[in-house]
Amino acid sequence: MTDFAALSFEDRRLDSLRRRIGWLCQALRFALVAYCLWVLFTIVRFWSDEALIVPRFASLKVDVEGMSHYQRLGAFGVSFVIWAFLVAACYAGWRLFSGYLEGSIFTPDAAGWLRSLALMGLIAALVDIAARPLMSLILTAHKGAGAHMISVYFRPEDLSTLMLLATLLALAHIQKTAADIADEHAQIV
Amino acid sequence: MPIIVNLDVMLAKRKMRSRDLAAQIGIAEQNVSLLKSGKVKGVRFDTLEKICDILQCQPGDILEYRPDGKTTP
Numbered sequence: 643m644t645d646f647a648a649l650s651f652e653d654r655r656l657d658s659l660r661r662r663i664g665w666l667c668q669a670l671r672f673a674l675v676a677y678c679l680w681v682l683f684t685i686v687r688f689w690s691d692e693a694l695i696v697p698r699f700a701s702l703k704v705d706v707e708g709m710s711h712y713q714r715l716g717a718f719g720v721s722f723v724i725w726a727f728l729v730a731a732c733y734a735g736w737r738l739f740s741g742y743l744e745g746s747i748f749t750p751d752a753a754g755w756l757r758s759l760a761l762m763g764l765i766a767a768l769v770d771i772a773a774r775p776l777m778s779l780i781l782t783a784h785k786g787a788g789a790h791m792i793s794v795y796f797r798p799e800d801l802s803t804l805m806l807l808a809t810l811l812a813l814a815h816i817q818k819t820a821a822d823i824a825d826e827h828a829q830i831v
Numbered sequence: 832m833p834i835i836v837n838l839d840v841m842l843a844k845r846k847m848r849s850r851d852l853a854a855q856i857g858i859a860e861q862n863v864s865l866l867k868s869g870k871v872k873g874v875r876f877d878t879l880e881k882i883c884d885i886l887q888c889q890p891g892d893i894l895e896y897r898p899d900g901k902t903t904p
Contacts, residue, residue: 829865829870829871829872829873830871830873830874830875831858831862831863831866831871831873831874831875
């Protein structure tokens with residue numbers, strides 16, 4: 643960045659853009675917080691209730707009946723790690739939309755937060771996919787030799803999530819270049 | 832950079848402050864300071880036109896081409 647003030651909302655086009663996306667940014671900021679809390683609530687509720695876990699895994703042809711509290715705690719730990727990546731992604735989203743509201747739109751900072759959002763989201767999605775066999779292994783650890791299950795599955799939603807996040811990552815790189823151009827443009831008085 | 836901005840010289844000749852020039856042009860005083868110190872990538876024609884109009888001078892009075900390593904004669 644240079645000494646030049648970044649494009650501010652003194653520019654009428656940016657002012658109009660802020661009016662158009664202001665409410666959306668506010669709504670998304672609160673949605674990000676609500677999403678994190680909601681996911682945490684569903685994780686805690688799911689792993690604390692054996693009656694929910696057994697049928698869910700049975701539908702994946704994994705028999706987890708008779709698992710111990712420690713196994714559930716271990717699986718909860720894996721879910722919690724995924725949730726932590728999700729929180730990191732949501733934090734990046736919060737900073738991104740807060741920046742937009744403050745007028746920091748075509749800036750390297752905004753591009754950086756968009757990149758973090760996409761990267762953290764991608765990591766969360768990939769870890770989630772990779773953790774599925776690990777979870778089934780943890781939950782069937784009490785079974786005898788030969789009865790340990792490794793459940794590997796891939797849902798169509800996984801692909802759409804990964805594609806969406808990869809698109810965001812590409813947009814972040816595009817925005818970084820746009821921010822550099824805007825910065826250079828701001829150096830013409 | 833071989834392009835030298837002599838705006839400070841013209842301002843001194845016209846006994847005008849940067850703040851007044853900035854106000855009359857309609858740009859930030861910070862940008863006038865950056866222009867004076869030559870820390871800009873370019874000058875818009877309309878900015879140059881306003882500066883010349885206000886300071887009653889030619890673009891050549893404000894901008895000078897001096898190849899690297901050479902000093903003013």
